[in-house]
Amino acid sequence: MPAAKSRLTDFLPYLMSVSTNAVSDMVAAQYQARFGLKIPEWRVMAVLGDAGPQTQRQLVGATRMDKVAVNRACKVLEERCLIQRSPNASDGRSHHLELTPAGRAVHEEIMPLALGIEKRLFAVLSVQERKDFKAMLARINEQVCKLESLQAADTDQKS
Amino acid sequence: MPAAKSRLTDFLPYLMSVSTNAVSDMVAAQYQARFGLKIPEWRVMAVLGDAGPQTQRQLVGATRMDKVAVNRACKVLEERCLIQRSPNASDGRSHHLELTPAGRAVHEEIMPLALGIEKRLFAVLSVQERKDFKAMLARINEQVCKLESLQAADTDQKS
DNA sequence: GCGAAGTGGTTCCGGTTGCAACCAAATCGC
DNA sequence: GCGATTTGGTTGCAACCGGAACCACTTCGC
Structure with missing residues (x-):
């Protein structure tokens, strides 16, 4: 396989x-x-x-x-x-x-x-699932922001 | 309040x-x-x-x-x-x-x-959370399809 | 077989989007 | 205070996107 x-x-x-x-x-x-x-x-x-x-x-x-x-x-x-x-x-x-x-x-x-x-x-998500889902979206969002700032620092360095 | x-x-x-x-x-x-x-x-x-x-x-x-x-x-x-x-x-x-x-x-x-x-x-999600997240996205997707078909039936009826 | 309907692919076009340049008002520096 | 910089808002423009019309080929019905 x-x-x-x-x-x-x-x-x-x-x-x-x-x-x-x-x-x-x-x-x-x-x-x-x-x-x-x-x-x-x-x-x-x-x-x-x-x-x-x-x-x-x-x-x-x-x-x-x-x-x-x-x-x-x-x-x-x-x-x-x-x-x-x-x-x-x-x-x-x-x-x-x-x-x-x-x-x-x-x-x-x-x-x-x-x-x-x-x-x-x-409706296909339970109350708890909706809450978790929302929280995960927020965390992903934060992470993107964090990575974006790292990247910006990177390119700053190179230029 | x-x-x-x-x-x-x-x-x-x-x-x-x-x-x-x-x-x-x-x-x-x-x-x-x-x-x-x-x-x-x-x-x-x-x-x-x-x-x-x-x-x-x-x-x-x-x-x-x-x-x-x-x-x-x-x-x-x-x-x-x-x-x-x-x-x-x-x-x-x-x-x-x-x-x-x-x-x-x-x-x-x-x-x-x-x-x-x-x-x-x-990386901010655990393995289990990623799995759950994926599964929830799939369920939401299905739900949209279901609602879309209902709506289509609705408008068909009206026309 | 042959005309009609259907399907894969392409082009056209109108609408949306967002960056960049711009204007006007406000704030900063001296 | 007065020019220089910054900031809120607006406009222009080029890229993007997707629906609809279109063409070429295939399949269906008879």
Whole structure:
């Protein structure tokens, strides 16, 4: 018997990518169908609804999206009158973004939908498993950050 | 105390997406830096090296990529003389794709690199945890497929 | 056999993404 | 205070991606 070959289907980054894409596509399809919102737009609304008015910079931190993506999502949401900008007294470059009443209404509808989707998707995991899964994702995340900083140090050294 | 707000940072699809993107970016950076290969190209090479000559159709199944993505990856790999096409005697529309000697050489180098990356990335999980994690991903995947088919049935009904 | 339907592969095109350059306002250094 | 640097936000652009139309060949139905 030959040594076990390393198959793509055993490669964890590949498996993560496949599952995550499947989940994301399903979530995106739901939001698109029911509210005409894409995921970046929904993320912005979720954060604004949860944490109140924010600048774009803060949204970048909270959503882990690119600042261009945040900007575009905000533009769309503003055009659809779901959020509004008000000048930032303490910094003339930025604005405070917040949900309009219409935006808040959508937020109140969309959050239960989101939680419902999550519940259905992850119904195959027990409460404990979901908790473990979440914790493992967090640890993997940390590890990536750690490795990234090591690598950056490496290339710094070489240059 | 108000009911716990549903935060984006507790939303599992979001967490999966963040972690997976971080992992994918790191893997992609390594392949790009060392072999000038992108992930779709690497996936095709991994499958060809593992399972021998395949048609594009078979690669679509094995890699879970879009057929356009497979086609493009193959075109690039062929231009770089890492794979070659030979006519398919039993079906004039398709070709058999297989690694060239140069391709095989790269494959032999790249697989250990891939496994090394995987090892470093997932070193924060114990052997048992990795196994559980993998199994959970698979279950989530299945669940998505199940829900997708339900939904398809739904829309069929309505139309 | 031959026309119709199906399938593998390719091309085209519209949409999305993210980097890099840029502008405007704020902060720093002196 | 005033030029130099930094930072929030915006725009431009090039790469990427995937659906849909398309072509070439094969298979099905008769």
